[in-house]
Amino acid sequence: MSSAADSSDAMLEQLIAKEILPQSGNWEGTEEFLNRIVQVLLKYIKDQNDRDQKILEFHHPDKMQMLIDLSIPEKPENLLKLVKGFEAGRFTYEIAPVFILMEKSVMTRMWEAVGWDPEKADGIFAPGGAIANLYAMNAARHQLWPRSKHLGMKDIPTLCCFTSEDSHYSIKSASAVLGIGADYCFNIPTDKNGKMIPEALEAKIIECKKEGLTPFFVCCTAGSTVYGAFDPLENVANICERHKLWFHVDAAWGGGMLLSPEHRYKLAGVERANSVTWNPHKLMGALLQCSACLFRQDGLLFQCNQMSADYLFQQDKPYDVSFDTGDKAIQCGRHNDVFKLWLMWKSKGMEGYRQQINKLMDLANYFTRRIKETQGFELIIENPEFLNICFWYVPSKIRNLEPAEMRARLEKIAPKIKAGMMQRGTTMVGYQPDKQRPNFFRMIISNQAITREDLDFLIKEIVDIGESLE
Amino acid sequence: MSSAADSSDAMLEQLIAKEILPQSGNWEGTEEFLNRIVQVLLKYIKDQNDRDQKILEFHHPDKMQMLIDLSIPEKPENLLKLVKGFEAGRFTYEIAPVFILMEKSVMTRMWEAVGWDPEKADGIFAPGGAIANLYAMNAARHQLWPRSKHLGMKDIPTLCCFTSEDSHYSIKSASAVLGIGADYCFNIPTDKNGKMIPEALEAKIIECKKEGLTPFFVCCTAGSTVYGAFDPLENVANICERHKLWFHVDAAWGGGMLLSPEHRYKLAGVERANSVTWNPHKLMGALLQCSACLFRQDGLLFQCNQMSADYLFQQDKPYDVSFDTGDKAIQCGRHNDVFKLWLMWKSKGMEGYRQQINKLMDLANYFTRRIKETQGFELIIENPEFLNICFWYVPSKIRNLEPAEMRARLEKIAPKIKAGMMQRGTTMVGYQPDKQRPNFFRMIISNQAITREDLDFLIKEIVDIGESLE
Ligand SMILES: Cc1ncc(COP(=O)(O)O)c(C=O)c1O
Ligand SMILES: Cc1ncc(COP(=O)(O)O)c(C=O)c1O
Numbered sequence: 001m002s003s004a005a006d007s008s009d010a011m012l013e014q015l016i017a018k019e020i021l022p023q024s025g026n027w028e029g030t031e032e033f034l035n036r037i038v039q040v041l042l043k044y045i046k047d048q049n050d051r052d053q054k055i056l057e058f059h060h061p062d063k064m065q066m067l068i069d070l071s072i073p074e075k076p077e078n079l080l081k082l083v084k085g086f087e088a089g090r091f092t093y094e095i096a097p098v099f100i101l102m103e104k105s106v107m108t109r110m111w112e113a114v115g116w117d118p119e120k121a122d123g124i125f126a127p128g129g130a131i132a133n134l135y136a137m138n139a140a141r142h143q144l145w146p147r148s149k150h151l152g153m154k155d156i157p158t159l160c161c162f163t164s165e166d167s168h169y170s171i172k173s174a175s176a177v178l179g180i181g182a183d184y185c186f187n188i189p190t191d192k193n194g195k196m197i198p199e200a201l202e203a204k205i206i207e208c209k210k211e212g213l214t215p216f217f218v219c220c221t222a223g224s225t226v227y228g229a230f231d232p233l234e235n236v237a238n239i240c241e242r243h244k245l246w247f248h249v250d251a252a253w254g255g256g257m258l259l260s261p262e263h264r265y266k267l268a269g270v271e272r273a274n275s276v277t278w279n280p281h282k283l284m285g286a287l288l289q290c291s292a293c294l295f296r297q298d299g300l301l302f303q304c305n306q307m308s309a310d311y312l313f314q315q316d317k318p319y320d321v322s323f324d325t326g327d328k329a330i331q332c333g334r335h336n337d338v339f340k341l342w343l344m345w346k347s348k349g350m351e352g353y354r355q356q357i358n359k360l361m362d363l364a365n366y367f368t369r370r371i372k373e374t375q376g377f378e379l380i381i382e383n384p385e386f387l388n389i390c391f392w393y394v395p396s397k398i399r400n401l402e403p404a405e406m407r408a409r410l411e412k413i414a415p416k417i418k419a420g421m422m423q424r425g426t427t428m429v430g431y432q433p434d435k436q437r438p439n440f441f442r443m444i445i446s447n448q449a450i451t452r453e454d455l456d457f458l459i460k461e462i463v464d465i466g467e468s469l470e
Numbered sequence: 471m472s473s474a475a476d477s478s479d480a481m482l483e484q485l486i487a488k489e490i491l492p493q494s495g496n497w498e499g500t501e502e503f504l505n506r507i508v509q510v511l512l513k514y515i516k517d518q519n520d521r522d523q524k525i526l527e528f529h530h531p532d533k534m535q536m537l538i539d540l541s542i543p544e545k546p547e548n549l550l551k552l553v554k555g556f557e558a559g560r561f562t563y564e565i566a567p568v569f570i571l572m573e574k575s576v577m578t579r580m581w582e583a584v585g586w587d588p589e590k591a592d593g594i595f596a597p598g599g600a601i602a603n604l605y606a607m608n609a610a611r612h613q614l615w616p617r618s619k620h621l622g623m624k625d626i627p628t629l630c631c632f633t634s635e636d637s638h639y640s641i642k643s644a645s646a647v648l649g650i651g652a653d654y655c656f657n658i659p660t661d662k663n664g665k666m667i668p669e670a671l672e673a674k675i676i677e678c679k680k681e682g683l684t685p686f687f688v689c690c691t692a693g694s695t696v697y698g699a700f701d702p703l704e705n706v707a708n709i710c711e712r713h714k715l716w717f718h719v720d721a722a723w724g725g726g727m728l729l730s731p732e733h734r735y736k737l738a739g740v741e742r743a744n745s746v747t748w749n750p751h752k753l754m755g756a757l758l759q760c761s762a763c764l765f766r767q768d769g770l771l772f773q774c775n776q777m778s779a780d781y782l783f784q785q786d787k788p789y790d791v792s793f794d795t796g797d798k799a800i801q802c803g804r805h806n807d808v809f810k811l812w813l814m815w816k817s818k819g820m821e822g823y824r825q826q827i828n829k830l831m832d833l834a835n836y837f838t839r840r841i842k843e844t845q846g847f848e849l850i851i852e853n854p855e856f857l858n859i860c861f862w863y864v865p866s867k868i869r870n871l872e873p874a875e876m877r878a879r880l881e882k883i884a885p886k887i888k889a890g891m892m893q894r895g896t897t898m899v900g901y902q903p904d905k906q907r908p909n910f911f912r913m914i915i916s917n918q919a920i921t922r923e924d925l926d927f928l929i930k931e932i933v934d935i936g937e938s939l940e
Contacts, residue, residue, distance in 0.1 A: 034515075046500075051924075130802040130803075151653055154628050177604075179649020180622045182619055182777065307639040
């Protein structure tokens with residue numbers, strides 16, 4: 001290697017020794033790093049399209065696994081080393097086997113985090129949590145009534161499923177799409193913290209059976225969309241065991257918490273699930289889309305989804321075809337969703353995500369504390385367990401109104417404050433109503449670059465805009 | 471503007487006046503262009519994450535439409551002008567409204583190409599053609615039996631659907647996933663050119679009705695996966711009209727042909743479809759994933775998929791919420807699949823795609839001719855209509871064998887030739903068997919950079935490897 005390259009490596013190394021998140025005030029480092037990556041990619045494009053170069057460098061999957069270490073490490077890996085690894089190795093053969101190996105490597109860490117044996121588990125990357133939930137429900141139906149794949153729903157009993165009233169609408173949507181029917185997806189009430197009430201679940205299951213329905217699937221939400229609530233997984237797992245129901249955990253939002261030993265207890269019991277949806281594009285900060293549907297038992301996904309399209313998945317290829325995973329998917333062509341996650345995870349290591357999640361939780365706790373201290377703020381859930389902090393701001397003018405009038409006024413406050421934010425262009429927080437409550441703000445702390453000062457600023461802005469309203 | 475920028479613009483302009491496809495031997499132009507785009511993106515990242523900058527520049531959708539001309543032009547647009555447009559305007563507000571407007575602008579051209587009134591049509595970008603086909607079948611079921619969304623398939627008649635035996639397996643898969651059942655998706659035989667036989671379709675529909683089934687959905691393939699065949703759309707449309715069935719056209723692969731007035735006739739009748747799947751990530755050269763499911767009638771998609779998740783799609787936002795399209799999707803978060811297509815299409819114009827497709831068709835015809843002229847090659851379909859050319863190479867050693875032995879030997883030839891290609895690393899062509907035939911090559915000409923010389927080289931390689939086999 002030339003000494004010019006050496007010295008520019010040394011320079012880059014120094015620049016990226018500091019944080020390179022674009023918000024972190026080390027723009028030179030961020031820019032240099034990104035430019036370096038672009039140069040690697042440009043070289044790749046050039047070589048790949050050069051008629052004098054081989055169009056592929058064929059390696060068998062087992063050899064490929066030895067050529068590149070695809071495993072996710074405990075400790076962070078040096079970013080520059082990672083980039084140089086790419087410069088050194090051009091790795092594509094057939095359509096996408098390196099990415100299949102990366103999926104496997106990433107999923108292995110996810111299976112372990114859930115508490116499953118990676119030798120026995122299965123999974124697939126899906127275009128979003130909604131479709132991941134659909135995969136899970138479809139597999140559950142297949143396990144119970146494999147004939148439905150071929151003969152549909154006509155001559156099997158009337159199935160029904162259960163999810164909390166605060167769960168994501170994609171569960172009901174899956175039930176509609178699969179031909180089970182949205183109305184046979186029952187909403188189980190939640191307690192004041194937004195958690196499914198297990199007794200209510202069991203009562204509903206029993207009631208359904210009495211009415212001649214066939215319960216088959218229960219979804220627990222781990223990190224609900226609005227309140228960030230974690231359903232009581234152990235209790236629900238017990239109920240599912242008693243009634244022999246498929247136990248799905250929608251951890252699209254909360255899954256990342258499994259990477260923090262400090263906070264993992266909030267998902268205790270998740271290892272008893274049959275399937276878990278986990279969106280790295282949420283808490284883990286991967287760009288949209290990056291979403292996994294994980295299964296405790298290998299095999300079902302394939303049985304359920306394969307349509308034996310021999311022409312695509314033929315068995316006489318000159319390499320081990322067990323690495324072709326297309327037949328497990330409802331999709332045919334799949335966008336490469338794993339590479340960005342693999343690269344991030346490789347460079348952060350398990351340690352990096354642990355810190356990242358703990359830091360976000362600390363910030364959320366800080367924000368909650370500050371809101372409790374500040375006049376006019378009212379929390380929807382007194383002690384949020386996660387990164388969702390839902391609250392009203394009640395301007396002083398309306399603090400002493402009667403409940404009914406207060407409610408009517410409150411309904412309009414959040415939209416007005418948000419409009420003010422959009423005008424100023426300084427901050428942005430979403431709001432919504434729920435069944436009982438008028439419009440409230442839903443603050444989600446998931447950006448890694450957030451600081452305590454940002455949160456203080458936000459509180460100040462809300463007070464400022466809120467107090468200035470007519 | 472500084473004169474430095476001016477002069478570098480002039481230089482760039484000159485460099486990109488020639489073709490900038492990376493294979494085209496103008497690497498300097500390709501590289502400069504990509505670097506310029508990267509600089510625009512870097513500046514965007516920098517500004518976007520600068521705490522001193524506004525986090526958004528809010529514009530109402532109608533105003534936004536005036537600020538940027540999002541429409542797809544007839545003639546190519548100057549690339550540099552497009553890039554400079556991005557430099558000038560930072561356009562994001564709320565989550566993704568610019569991209570919604572881009573989807574609308576791109577779909578308008580697609581609706582027009584299909585032959586529909588854009589004022590009345592509808593559509594959605596889906597993660598791949600398989601899911602687009604699922605959207606179509608789901609909407610068809612909803613139109614016929616809207617109650618199935620809520621009550622499932624139990625108390626409605628037994629539905630069934632039809633597709634050609636050479637159609638993509640995602641049609642059968644959709645039937646399985648939706649709870650209709652894969653076995654109620656009937657395969658209609660095709661003729662020797664791979665086209666669905668309309669008489670066979672109608673006979674099967676009548677037979678199904680006699681057996682008490684309820685036909686509801688017919689899929690025609692426009693550009694079949696293996697043979698590139700176009701089903702006879704007009705004839706099938708007539709049958710669908712007679713029997714009041716939903717008429718879907720899976721033009722995932724062939725859709726791009728609608729952009730060539732010269733070749734469009736192969737899809738004559740497509741305007742009579744109720745829904746069309748069209749994958750710009752195939753013929754139009756957009757990167758995976760980019761796939762649209764188009765509907766002739768507006769409204770159904772929303773009725774069928776909306777689950778009224780008020781908290782996500784609330785109606786009191788400070789702008790025209792008819793631009794929020796989330797509720798039409800089975801997905802929740804969606805990857806931005808449209809931007810790349812919009813940019814390409816904007817820069818090529820309608821004219822550019824017309825030329826591109828005509829050029830590919832010319833190459834395919836050239837390849838077919840050359841193969842017919844060259845000893846040892848045998849076409850599966852004598853006169854391919856599209857970009858799929860399926861053939862055997864029969865090495866001279868086995869040309870005089872008895873049919874049965876020839877067949878057994880042929881089965882192994884294509885895999886061996888492909889293995890030879892992978893060893894040399896010079897070319898790559900896929901192969902597969904079909905129900906009647908031993909392994910054959912399936913050449914797809916879709917790369918814009920292919921030249922006649924490349925095709926001559928490929929033929930030479932196949933002969934060379936084929937003749938050298940033991
Ligand atoms: C005719 C046809 N329909 C549908 C599909 C599926 O498209 P996708 O791979 O985008 O899911 C394909 C893909 O090969 C196809 O050829
Ligand atoms: C709990 C939960 N499940 C599922 C989803 C759907 O995920 P996606 O948007 O990736 O489809 C969400 C998204 O907000 C969610 O919060």
